[in-house]
Amino acid sequence: MSGNISEALMLMGVGLATVFLVLLLVIGFGNLLIKAVNKFAPEEEKPKQIASKPVAALVDGAVQQAINKAVEQITGGKGRVEKIVKL
């Protein structure tokens, strides 16, 4: 029985040490992978977007001027138009 106990103690030492070592290596390896992926493939491939019409093409100059004046009047000169989107 004492042989069993010493074998179990040995397995406890070896087993816990190996599990710690493997998970430490997984963490280290994981960090290296993150750095490598960030360096060599930093962006995820995104599906190609359908080219949208430029804003300027959506409204003509007179309409844009009218919108700008309306916003200026309503906000008391504090607001400004950054983008015009056709819904």
Add this chain to the structure above:
Amino acid sequence: MGDILNRIYEMTAFQAIIDNPGFLVMYALAFVLLYLGIKKQYEPLLLIPIAFGVLIANFPGGGMGVISPDGAGLVHFVKDGQEVARNIYEMSLPEIAHDLGVMNFLYYALIKSGLLPPIIFMGVGALTDFGPMLRNLKLAIFGAGAQFGIFAVLLVAASTGYFSMQQSASLAIIGGADGPTAIFTTIKLAPELLGPIAIAAYSYMALVPVIVPLVVKLTCSKKELSINMKQQDKLYPSNTVIKNERALKIIFPIAVTTLVAIIVPSAVPLVGMLMFGNLIKEVGSSTSRIFDAASNAVMNSATIFLGLCVGATMTVDAFLNLQTIGIVAGGFLAFGFSIFGGIMLVKLFNLFSKKKINPLIGATGLSAVPMASRVANEIALKYDPRNHVLNYCMSSNVSGVIGSAVAAGILIAFLG
């Protein structure tokens, strides 16, 4: 007329059941397990097939119980009215099916060969997301602390002198809280204990919502359980940023398999299949068909046969003995020690680190994914309604699966 009635009576199982009332105990056990699986929803996908396997294996004359070989590999059975002893390892599968019945055919072809646990691990891998672990990589180390229960109970069981080293290791692996790992290890080391060990492993996994809070209550203070992980992240931000998670998730299973295969080759059947299942999930649309098969059809079929065969190993002679009681008690101890080990590792870490970790993240280092994490999250929310720790717990929880598979590999390598 009397002769006919006598022959009809002999055809039934009544006399054999009267001769050995142990059968009634097995029926009661099967009914309790069926109740727990159906009504209480305790791991129903496995507990119901296991329970039904127990039931059909214990009808005398049914021929559905698994016959275990003795130390010399001999199985004893009746053929053409004569008792026969044959070496199971020299019998072909058709001979096993013909002489020992269909359940023995399934058991020796699918279970004893070690086929089904890795197949189930493939399905588990296909359903696992390593994203939370990769985003909180440092927390993965707490999955190692929670393997303490395995080795502590190995020591306890071996010191009783009641279990051999192989049997002690099979009992101890219940502490890994991973059913397929427990079954795989037991098949390799102590197949005679497969039934009770599988039952204990899955029962305690179903009892995670009871065992985790119990151990946490006994070992953690209110202050420790209130540690808010998001606040800690703001105070001590990580300098690791993942720019392309999809690419990382594809490379990660390949890298981990390679790493584990080099260090602990005996863990490859489990870790390799886990990572393969995960890889076909992460690759995406081009492997969606095999991902679907691995996570549904293949895994579900494997689960049915695993459950039935494991149940069928629990015959009167194999189950009703003192070893079974030892397994039930030892399994609980292994579970408790594993949670304790994970918590203590977090406490040790907190002694030396400015950034504090909630000990619940250590408690989830035992596998039982994702139930352990969900339970830990609920505990954290009780102490601080804004403290959502689920994602952090998933890191140690998933690493616990790798940790317990590695621990199983070590036990098999040393004792197999």
